[in-house]
């Protein structure tokens with residue numbers, strides 16, 4: 187059970203008044219990705235680094251597999267937890283294979299043949315074919331490729347938990363998107379429990395099963411991207427996640443809230459003819475398909491059973507967005 191449990195965790199640095207992390211409690215379920223977002227200095231890195239004991243908490247507990255990390259040997263603990271940061275820190279005089287091997291060697295318990303096989307597997311996994319890249323040196327790789335080696339190295343001992351602190355922050359937008367896709371693909375295969383600090387809300391929404399929003403050391407809201415967009419806890423979260431950004435709402439909100447059973451746009455004679463769309467699609471997918479097909483409505487279908495669950499039309503999408511905006515502005519008014 188590689189669940190990470192934060193239990194009333196607080197960190198006060200010596201000589202500072204306000205705590206860097208202030209009584210934070212939440213869980214990252216096994217095999218899921220939790221993104222930590224928030225303004226600069228809100229305590230994200232401090233929280234992350236308390237998991238592998240690079241920083242010690244002032245009070246509270248962090249439990250892994252039900253055990254308090256403070257009861258474990260920090261070196262052993264770090265061998266079981268992958269850690270990826272922005273500054274990859276590869277050894278310049280070692281080849282890529284040797285750079286990956288060194289982590290596996292440190293962790294111990296692997297024979298030579300197994301380690302060699304593992305290096306090849308990892309290089310394939312992060313999209314660096316071993317035949318081409320095994321013998322190269324870090325200076326012969328691009329920044330994005332070095333970042334991939336950093337990820338391969340963190341995965342070398344097959345840790346159940348990965349801590350990632352802005353690992354793609356220094357990459358250009360295209361390489362960053364590629365690395366994010368790579369991580370999603372890897373995660374579909376290997377199901378690590380991932381805690382990931384990001385400054386990029388698009389990245390947080392793309393990668394996160396859950397997003398934890400922090401401000402001034404406190405956990406302000408924890409939720410799925412859809413929950414944060416549809417029901418931000420306060421103005422700060424709303425601004426941070428861009429809850430009033432219509433494009434983002436369309437991109438992330440699922441169509442299941444908009445379904446109409448008998449849209450006027452479809453005459454009863456044409457019920458069977460309208461194009462179909464998965465009922466797990468987003469409003470944006472539906473909008474595109476409505477525009478592309480020029481159809482008055484789309485029939486939403488369960489992809490497994492192929493049963494129709496309702497219809498989406500331009501007016502049902504509009505109604506959903508207007509309703510959300512109405513809810514958000516009345517929430518904002520009630521706070522004034």
Ligand SMILES: Nc1ncnc2c1ncn2[C@@H]1O[C@H](COP(=O)(O)OP(=O)(O)OP(=O)(O)O)[C@@H](O)[C@H]1O
Pocket residue numbers: 199200202206224225226227228229230231232233
């Ligand atoms: N070693 C330290 N000693 C004293 N204060 C520290 C130390 N490290 C961090 N802090 C303070 O703790 C607070 C939280 O810092 P932290 O690095 O965890 O925030 P963050 O959310 O990761 O920030 P950023 O997004 O800018 O990286 C900040 O106010 C910071 O100045």
